[in-house]
Amino acid sequence: MGKKFDLNDDGVVVVIGSGAGGATLANELAQRGVDKIVILEAGKHFTQADFENDEWAMFNKISWLDKRISAGGWHHTKTYPNLPAWIVKAVGGSTVHWSGVALRFQEHDFHTRSIYGQVEGANVLDWPITLAELEPYYELAEKKMGVAGTRASGLPPMPESNQYKVVAAGARKIGYQKIIRPVASNSVPYDGRPGCQQIGFCMQGCKVGAKWSTLYTEVPRALETGRVELRPESMVLQIQHDKSGKVNGVLYADRKGRHVLQKARVVCVAGNSIESPRMLLNSASNLFRDGLANSSGQVGRNYMNHSTAAAVAIHRKPVYMNRGFDIGAVVADEVALNTGRGFNGGYYLEGLALGLPYTAAFMKPGGWGRDVTSALEMYDHMTAVWVCGEDMAREQNGISLHPTEKDQYGLPIPIVSKTYHGNDEAIAAHGLVQFRKLSEAVGASRVIDMPAYPASHNLGTNRMSANPRDGVVNKWGQTHDVKNLFISDGSQFTSSSAANPTLTIVALAIRQAEHIASQLQQRAI
Template sequence: MAKTFDLKDDSVVVIIGSGAGGGTLGNELAQKGIDVVILEAGGRHEYEDFINDEWDSFGQLAWKDMRTTSGSWRVHKDFPNLPAWIVKAVGGSTTHWAGASLRFQEHEFKTLTHYGKIDGANLLDWPITLQEMEPYYTKAEAKMGVTSTNGWPRLPGNNNFKVMKAGADKLGYKECHTGNMAINSVERDDRMSCQQTGFCFQGCKWGAKWSTLYTEIPKGEETGHMEVRPNAMVIKINHDASGKVTGVVYADKDGKMQEQKARIVAVAGNSIESPRLLLNSESSKFPDGLANSSGQVGRNYMRHTTGSVYAIFDKPVHMYRGTTMAGIIRDEARHDTARGFAGGYELETLSLGLPFMAAFLDPGAWGRSFTTALDHYDHMAGLWIVGEDMAREDNRITLNKDVKDEHGMPVANVNFDDHPNDEAMRNHAYKQSAALYDAVGATRVFPTPPYPSTHNLGTNRMSEKPEDGVVNRHGQTHDIKNLFVSDGSQFTSGAAENPTLTIVSLAIRQAEYIADQMKSNSI
């Protein structure tokens, strides 16, 4: 029987969210003998419950709570109440992710140093370096079973990859392979290897893809030091007269308000919900919300410069067979301003099932051009652009006081405008991708606008100086010693790489710091 902790037990570490950051941090602390309560807003669906059908899976896993949007980005126009495509369930978005696990490059930790001041951007160097992160990247890769590390082979290439590779060779790209994926290419960690089913975004029914749901969380529970409470939507974080956090208020599965006392609170609710919670925890002592003396909570929201390109060929491709994102071109991920922008981007294989392809290909479109594209779905190849977008102060999460959730709390409004650097990068990527497919005989090429964001970053960023951000180099808030941020919202820059590996690496590092601080009674 899994351990349960008393609501009045103020010796526990409370972690809000159970995804890459929260789930990993919870297990790391539990392994060190530290008592942890993880509060997860969503339900618990074990991997045999996953549904290999896109619409039904979306209904089962997606975060569908009301949000609003503003700004000039395409998502505001096309999906005004769905700025992000993330998960509300135990395991968070590690149940619904492609598995791409790439280390940031050295210059991406020091963007202000390397890119200089860019008008309209709010760049800042991380207070940590790649060199400091390397041992934690190594630990994360071993934990997650990342292919092409630790002697594990890369995954096989499907047809979508073979088309990409043929085009890459024609364009003279040198670094094109099936990527570094947190998907077992061999049996390991008591889990089977990838079965090439092709439903990677719907939750891996085989458990081959790493997810905190069936790796970190059960391992943490086995120690007797960790409890996961599903259907526990955190409403606010409480503090005492000195400003120290003392516990969190949450709505339980029946909608009743409970307070779990805590020695330490770690917020890991994704880059939209984490700042929303800090802002909603305002008090007379902290009228602008918790950890917000800098005014930076919610600011510097990044979502990656994205877009997709699909192409139709004379012969069938069946891009939906095999691992969804096992295919990458890394040559454009460098920093080279000769291309007309700072930072770089990755090109990664992508296929969506027909329902989402119809929703995303050209939102709102109809007519012959659109329907004939869908008619040729089995002749299609596709890729996704993932590039570094610029942090901007006005790209931010604020509270929409006119729209309340079921618990009466203001919902998050996501405001975003592309920076000219983002647009120049996206256009360059569209051009290169079209050239890649044209080089191997595409009959039609479709550049596709960005979807709701799956990589949500920034909003509680790390900074050396308290006035520049929200947390220090350990994800500890500058203002409140026993309050931490453990998700992608602590990122100071977005980099060109998918963020999960870095979130996990930071969580491993943060667990060491928290354990040391608890031992010395500093927090």
């Protein structure tokens, strides 16, 4: 399993991060014959045997809990001051923890500047690619991931849970018609993985391996080629370059804290939208004074994490939302472009089931009282929703380095600053009203709005742009400034869409791998 590459081998492709972008890219490159690939992963290498069907045990085991600061006008400064994002630090990245929702972008998502015009207080921009260009890769991604209910996978839809039945009934009563279940989890055995057992602990790591995760799909398949080496517990400190500005190595701290330099021919950064810009900013030099590949000044800017809100509804009879796949239903009627509602973009109502511990924690962060306890007593009667809507790119929202405070690796800790645009707030408010309507339509006795959770969809910060002055990477995820440096995660997103990002990250990674493999073969990079 796997191979060992010499630290001084300057023919190596270094991939930083092993999540949806990084591990998919590494495996796709290996399958195309690229024969020297090193994956550097900051977290540990857990196995399915390490997963526990216990929300807090797994939260503490796999979450990225290195110190971060929430700043700006968003509620996280009060509710989650040191946990702006809920992502994973482990082999597999956030595909260990993701809910499995796999949605495609819509046509207008790639043309937000053209369609919305110049939005005051926002920094919207068109992507340099179109839906038509990405569609073949969406097909490949849906097949790879086993997205239930799609033509590409051939898998039947996930069974209807009680949560689905209640949410869908309410949705139809208020006129909605598009209630879907597009999840990358096997409804029946597929691709060497078993069918979903409807255990309900999807975000704690799937113990049976039915849900697609790079931990047990892309990573082992990449290692089996003999062309890839995985180095877990390897925290990247700096990306280095030669006198001409081409990257030529990656400095990282290994599990014992030793500083190690791996020489490189190409570097692909897939560390999530907080860590990826942080790496580029930490790699500032005399040649790149404002951070690597940052001639535009856009590295770390335009941070998006979707316009979100959450709520629970208490029904007259038991629902047991925790039984079954974690996303019971996705109501898609409000996602179409329709400015008549008073905002740009749209949103999904995602019936995301929470376990009792998470429900208690998220309902009123840091608070308690009879209003909370009386609701929790009715936990088995609840449905829950997560509003997932388009988030406007804003230049002032972003990742910056703390001027004085350092983390355990000696790096400046990241400050994650976010202030919602009025458009974002309008989307979240509209979604909560509609969930209340659909819940009350089927007799809910109480609906409780909750603050949004720590961000699990972290996007932007190294965005794609046709013009180098507007972003960080071109249509291939190749940085405008450094031709052998690529961004391979959600930080390259130019707009957020309302769709959960993982499917698009995987589709872009497959497309990028095709391009990089071709460029390597031509010796163009």
